[in-house]
Amino acid sequence: MSAQILDGKATAAAIKAELAERIAVLAGKGVVPGLGTLLVGDDPGSQWYVAGKHRDCAEVGLASIREDLPGDATQEDIEAAVRRLNDDPACTGYIVQLPLPKGIDTNRVLELIDPAKDADGLHPTNLGRLVLRVNEEVTSPLPCTPRGIIELIERHGISLAGKEVVVVGRGVTVGRSIGLLLTRREVNATVTLTHTGTTDLPELVRRADVVVAAAGVRGIITRDMVKPGAVVIDVGVSREVDPATGKSRVVGDAAPDVAEVAGWISPNPGGVGPMTRAMLLANVVDAAERASA
Ligand SMILES: Nc1nc2c(c(=O)[nH]1)N[C@@H](CN(C=O)c1ccc(C(=O)N[C@@H](CCC(=O)O)C(=O)O)cc1)CN2
Secondary structure (H helix, E strand, O other): OOOEEOOHHHHHHHHHHHHHHHHHHHHHOOOOOEEEEEEEOOOHHHHHHHHHHHHHHHHHOOEEEEEEEOOOOOHHHHHHHHHHHHHOOOOOEEEEOOOOOOOOOHHHHHHHOOHHHEOOOOOHHHHHHHHHOOOOOOOOOOOHHHHHHHHHHHOOOOOOOOOEEEEEOOOOOOHHHHHHHHOOOOOOOEEEEEOOOOOOHHHHHHOOOEEEEOOOOOOOEOHHHOOOOOEEEEOOOEEEEOOOOOOEEEEOOEOHHHHHOOOEEOOOOOOHHHHHHHHHHHHHHHHHHHHHO
């Protein structure tokens, strides 16, 4: 038996259609939210992601603002661009595309973002609100990839309440922040966060009802590590040359034969990536609705 597919492309398309309707309602009130991006350098992956965000904005009816800086931009250049976005009234939410070039103090840059315009939900104030407000409604942006993963699972009719979730990888955009969302009272999952210091990863993963693989290590989750019927969310991205075409392709953290034992699996590409993009738009629209209420 092969796992059922958690289709991120189709789910993101449905979410974008819902957002377009909400944006039209805001437009009727004279409110036009705008998503800003700050891209530093010419990494092809980051350029592709940023271009996709601007295409998404055009598709749903959001304004979009771009700040592009060369790879040799200084800390001061980047901080000046952040201040411009903070001050630009057309930009109601924005992201600093990560990673920033080596030598740049990323945390200093992220802390300069106006928390009210933090479309990524990664500003310390917004992460802090998630830590403090476990039982209350959160009226600040949520980290996009974790939010996208939970939406993807729940929109396929799978409840996370009481489930054992094992997260692999402790990066800030996924691993460290997803536990804050999964353990909120309205989700109610139990979370184990694993990382390079974990002594017996296979043993922990075998217990999981849901595996979130965000290590960025090709094929780290193998078939023998997965409980039959488990939900596998493949987040990590590695690139390799496809021997058949000679072109670069994305490969995930789950080995291909994991799909033979899992109950549900998110394809990679086509799973979490499109959901991350959709949630970025959702954060901007949520903030604009709160501001206009
Ligand atoms: N400030 C941020 N930087 C980065 C984040 C983030 O959430 N905030 N996440 C990633 C990049 N990212 C969004 O920025 C992102 C990654 C992947 C995709 C996507 O749609 N991927 C496609 C495949 C693309 C390919 O072939 O290369 C898919 O999964 O189908 C969208 C956004 C790091 N930086």
